[in-house]
Amino acid sequence: MIRLIKRPTPSRFWTAATPVLAVLLTMIAGGLMFAALGKDPVAAIRTIFYDPLFDPNFASYSRPQLLVKAGPLILIAVGLSLGFRAGIWNIGAEGQYIIGALCGAAVGLAFYPAEGWYIFPLMVMAGALGGWAWAMIPAILKTRFNTNEILVSLLLVYVAQQLLAAMALGRMRNPQGGGFPGSRNLSQYPAASNPELIAGTGMHWGVVAAFIAVIAGYILLQRHMLGFQIRLSGQAPRAARFAGVNPARLVVFCLGVSGALAGLAGLFEVTGPAGQITIDFNSGYGFTAIIVAFLGRLHPVGILLAGLLMALTYIGGELAQFMLGIPSAAIQAFQGMLLFFLLAVDLLSNYRIQLGRPEVA
Amino acid sequence: MDIFGSINLWVLLASLMVAATPILLAAIGELVVEKAGVLNLGVEGMMITGAICGFAVAVESGSPALGFLGAAVGGAVLSLIFGVLTQVLLANQVATGLALTLFGLGFSALIGQGYIGVRPPAMPRLDIPVLAELPGLGRVLFRHDVIVYLSIALVAGVWAMLRYSRIGLILRAVGENHDAAHALGYKVVRIRILAIMFGGACAGLGGAYLSLIRVPQWTEGMTAGAGWIALAIVVFASWRPWRALLGAYLFGGIAVLQLNLQAAGVRIPVEYLSMSPYLITILVLVIMSSGRSRAALNAPASLGKSFHAQG
Amino acid sequence: MKVTQLLASAAMALGLAASAAMAQDDPVKVGFIYVGPIGDFGWSHEHNIGRLAVEEHFGDAVETTYVESVPEGADAERVLTQMALSGHDLIFTTSFGYMDPTINVAQRFPNVKFEHATGYKTAENVAVYNARFYEGRAVIGHIAGKMTETNKIGYIGSYPIPEVIQGINAAYIHAKKANPDVQFSVVWAYSWFDPAKEADAANALIEQGVDVIMQHTDSTAPMTIAEDRGIVAFGQASDMANFGPNAQLTAIVDNWAPYYIERVQAVIDGTWESHSVWHGIAEGMVEITPISDRVPEDVRAEAEALSASIAAGEYHPFTGPLNRQDGTEWLAEGEVADDETLLGMNFYVEGLQGEIPQ
Known part of the structure; x- marks a missing residue:
């Protein structure tokens, strides 16, 4: 008989060891899957986890790309984790990401072709405000009408996607683009671009913002009264009420912060790596960030590491596709397995496993 | 009966029922899961897995009926991963559900590699004689395939089960307060896993309806977000089966109506109209949830919380 | 900084040496990136059929690779760069939205040839092709x-x-x-x-x-x-x-096979040049x-x-x-x-x- 005994506090050893264990388990299970597909499992695992970091051909390029890919994931996930800790479920970061990009791009395009140091900061503000405003819709409906925020934030993703298509084809279409859909390329408009800050490092303002968010998130949760209220509301909602936490204000705060950060991520992406508004400019960062938030155990530092790990599987997965001919579907299934194992072994940090009969009934 | 000039209301009703069936099937399954206190966000992954399992079985066996059975089994097996992770290993339900969707999309595409461009065996339509010839209503009520009727029967069955049966009572008890249910001697984990598998089977059926009847073909990512809509419908329905039916038909109706308006040449801003199903769903949701007490919202109290038996 | 520069130039030198060697006896490496899954039975599916036709036609003389479901924008640029780094000689970028990423990557890899579908920006080593549907x-x-x-x-x-x-x-x-x-x-x-x-x-x-x-x-x-x-x-x-x-x-x-075979042949023969073509029924693309x-x-x-x-x-x-x-x-x-x-x-x-x- 196997029994689970809840630990009074999470085990420090297992908190650190479980991610390693999960990655090892995924390598075994994934290797079996690759072998079943007729691919060399060892080569596949090496290509996904090792080559992007250490292969002489790719590493100097891929390592900075890890930051580029992980930046928006981390930025969004840190924001989401605040709400998730308080039991406020913003599933619609993807929509806030789109609206942030649209608002920021609109400001930049309105100034085109003016030059000025103030344009990019204004765009950043517009991006954050756009994401914030989009998140305020579920927040206000929740506090005013008690409408479920999971549903509203999710449905608004679809609305944002349609809006994005309408904008890319309509009002934001590049007038010099020969009628093709898509806006002007913002990364080629110096006053509005978000360039690589130090050549060859992948660092752009979005990555900087992600690091700031991690630090700010850490301070907020560990040192600030608001962080305490957030944690308390998640763990013991009744106690939180007695402690004087205003649930409505918490909803507005958590959704607002996560929306603003998602909006910022969209803005930095559209002005930098992506470059322009296109019909399907969004590539699922908002949804992947939810997974990243949980993989990081809703802890800012954990999210940083989880974001980098996810980015590694994306980049390594692409290498595996063209180096070894592994279909992208297998990579997707592999990522799913990694998540399953991470979630499963998390048990070990919160519970002790006991074999045999309980000592005390 | 015509609205907006040339759109026939009866035809619109008949086509919205078909359009809504995959969402309805997935939603009614998820409703049972959530009633048991479990939030499974992996509906999209289970639907697409059902779509390919059903398709593969139907093509290999030549029987659409066996295909639907295969789809239900496939969806249920995939949901079992979720069940074990969240119920036995106590993983977070939101994260596990999302991981399930990611895995399901990849996994289904792997199985489906050999089925691209294949046409599945056809499912006969079940025209009920005489009644099907009734003007108007005949088309709406009596000229569908068997799965459309099955989905409605399933709604009725779930409604009756939750309301009148002992199983329904236990299910609700587990969803409302798992500690109390456990104290009363119910096997919380076992009941929840069974509910999760039921949800997986229903989502699988919904996916197979797309790949075997509605489209019918296999292509990667063919559910195109239907699973997420199903999740929305459950909350929209405030966990009541008949309202889930209403919600699914309403959603399907608006989606079909906007295409009908376009086809009829009504001058409307198309790019904004394609947002309308989502906006109207939000609007209706706000109206339904405003001015009611929390209890009336009917959310299972233990929804999304892990259960671990103490002592 | 110095070390990375050194590494980069070493890698470049290696790459050059490798592509020079390739011209003689190694197979020509041809990459494809697709915007959808090859199982979409539509746009990406047809391009992949073109890729398979290239494999069939040239046999061991050509090695083809592909990456599917690549979002347009930053992801495309990364995939293209990695393909270029891994010694591809010719890369087909098969979606309109890959236009700017293709041009950007092509600037950095003058020795790699690119073919962009349905766009309008060309360069010394970027050709564009489209079909008169x-x-x-x-x-x-x-x-x-x-x-x-x-x-x-x-x-x-x-x-x-x-x-x-x-x-x-x-x-x-x-x-x-x-x-x-x-x-x-x-x-x-x-x-x-x-x-x-x-x-x-x-x-x-x-x-x-x-x-x-x-x-x-x-x-x-x-x-x-x-x-x-x-x-x-x-x-x-x-x-x-x-x-x-x-x-x-x-x-x-959409029949891309004849064009793909023609262009790969041009690379093998060393006659590849940038161009902008719009083929129709006559050339068999439609x-x-x-x-x-x-x-x-x-x-x-x-x-x-x-x-x-x-x-x-x-x-x-x-x-x-x-x-x-x-x-x-x-x-x-x-x-x-x-x-x-x-x-x-x-x-x-x-x-x-x-x-x-x-």
């Missing part, structure tokens, strides 16, 4: 005009972009010539691929009395609906006869499958003659006199549309109802 649309437009009994033709569009608008105009002009009473109903799906929505759109059109359906979306759902409801339709991107054995009159197939027996003999002959005259360059589907929708003159008698206008086409021709969503 509207030529095929003109032929099916003619058949549709002859075959419709209700005089109503339904058209399911994806997004209102020039390529789709060209198709609608070409089909309408030739349907109108075949049957002056013909009317078009256009439904925009606002998606390239959403089988359920496309099926709904087809049903909605049929309810409006449409008896011929054309589509510029990728799924076979409209074809299946047409088969089910006993009307006729035209296949898009692939031969969809399997899904509409009675319904499909003919299909416009292919019309054998016309169904359901189409009367004389209509079939007319359609084949039309196709042949387009292929021979005797006839251009956009030949004046043609007016814009608002009645202003676009092309005078005998005037032929220039490619630039066609590539950016954002207006309907006279006679079409409705507005293009802007």
Whole structure:
């Protein structure tokens, strides 16, 4: 008989060891899957986890790309984790990401072709405000009408996607683009671009913002009264009420912060790596960030590491596709397995496993 | 009966029922899961897995009926991963559900590699004689395939089960307060896993309806977000089966109506109209949830919380 | 900094050495990136068939690789860079949205050759290629005009972009010539691929009395609906006869294989040069499958003659006199549309109802 005994506090050893264990388990299970597909499992695992970091051909390029890919994931996930800790479920970061990009791009395009140091900061503000405003819709409906925020934030993703298509084809279409859909390329408009800050490092303002968010998130949760209220509301909602936490204000705060950060991520992406508004400019960062938030155990530092790990599987997965001919579907299934194992072994940090009969009934 | 000039209301009703069936099937399954206190966000992954399992079985066996059975089994097996992770290993339900969707999309595409461009065996339509010839209503009520009727029967069955049966009572008890249910001697984990598998089977059926009847073909990512809509419908329905039916038909109706308006040449801003199903769903949701007490919202109290038996 | 520079130049030197060696006996490495999964049975599927044809044709002399479902933008740029780093000689980027990433990466890898589909930006080592799908649309437009009994033709569009608008105009002009009473109903799906929505759109059109359906979306759902409801339709991107054995009159197939083989051969021979081409029926990039027996003999002959005259360059589907929708003159008698206008086409021709969503 196997029994689970809840630990009074999470085990420090297992908190650190479980991610390693999960990655090892995924390598075994994934290797079996690759072998079943007729691919060399060892080569596949090496290509996904090792080559992007250490292969002489790719590493100097891929390592900075890890930051580029992980930046928006981390930025969004840190924001989401605040709400998730308080039991406020913003599933619609993807929509806030789109609206942030649209608002920021609109400001930049309105100034085109003016030059000025103030344009990019204004765009950043517009991006954050756009994401914030989009998140305020579920927040206000929740506090005013008690409408479920999971549903509203999710449905608004679809609305944002349609809006994005309408904008890319309509009002934001590049007038010099020969009628093709898509806006002007913002990364080629110096006053509005978000360039690589130090050549060859992948660092752009979005990555900087992600690091700031991690630090700010850490301070907020560990040192600030608001962080305490957030944690308390998640763990013991009744106690939180007695402690004087205003649930409505918490909803507005958590959704607002996560929306603003998602909006910022969209803005930095559209002005930098992506470059322009296109019909399907969004590539699922908002949804992947939810997974990243949980993989990081809703802890800012954990999210940083989880974001980098996810980015590694994306980049390594692409290498595996063209180096070894592994279909992208297998990579997707592999990522799913990694998540399953991470979630499963998390048990070990919160519970002790006991074999045999309980000592005390 | 015509609205907006040339759109026939009866035809619109008949086509919205078909359009809504995959969402309805997935939603009614998820409703049972959530009633048991479990939030499974992996509906999209289970639907697409059902779509390919059903398709593969139907093509290999030549029987659409066996295909639907295969789809239900496939969806249920995939949901079992979720069940074990969240119920036995106590993983977070939101994260596990999302991981399930990611895995399901990849996994289904792997199985489906050999089925691209294949046409599945056809499912006969079940025209009920005489009644099907009734003007108007005949088309709406009596000229569908068997799965459309099955989905409605399933709604009725779930409604009756939750309301009148002992199983329904236990299910609700587990969803409302798992500690109390456990104290009363119910096997919380076992009941929840069974509910999760039921949800997986229903989502699988919904996916197979797309790949075997509605489209019918296999292509990667063919559910195109239907699973997420199903999740929305459950909350929209405030966990009541008949309202889930209403919600699914309403959603399907608006989606079909906007295409009908376009086809009829009504001058409307198309790019904004394609947002309308989502906006109207939000609007209706706000109206339904405003001015009611929390209890009336009917959310299972233990929804999304892990259960671990103490002592 | 110094170390990385050293490493980078060493890697470059290695890369150069490798590609020089490749020219002699190693296989030529050809990469493809696709915007959708190869299982979409539409756009990416057809490009992948082109890739397989390259493998088949050259055997061991060529190695092909691909990455599927690559989002446009930053991800595409990363995948292209990694492909270039891993020693590809030629890379096909098969979606319009890959245009800027292709140009950016091409600047950094002058020794790698790039081929971008459906764009307009070229460079020393970037060629562009596109297909004149509207030529095929003109032929099916003619058949549709002859075959419709209700005089109503339904058209399911994806997004209102020039390529789709060209198709609608070409089909309408030739349907109108075949049957002056013909009317078009256009439904925009606002998606390239959403089988359920496309099926709904087809049903909605049929309810409006449409008896011929054309589509510029990728799924076979409209074809299946047409088969089910006993009307006729035209296949898009692939031969969809399997899904509409009675319904499909003919299909416009994107056939990239001849072009891909030609360009890979040019790389092997060392004769590859950048260019901008727009191929049509003549070059075999746009292919019309054998016309169904359901189409009367004389209509079939007319359609084949039309196709042949387009292929021979005797006839251009956009030949004046043609007016814009608002009645202003676009092309005078005998005037032929220039490619630039066609590539950016954002207006309907006279006679079409409705507005293009802007």
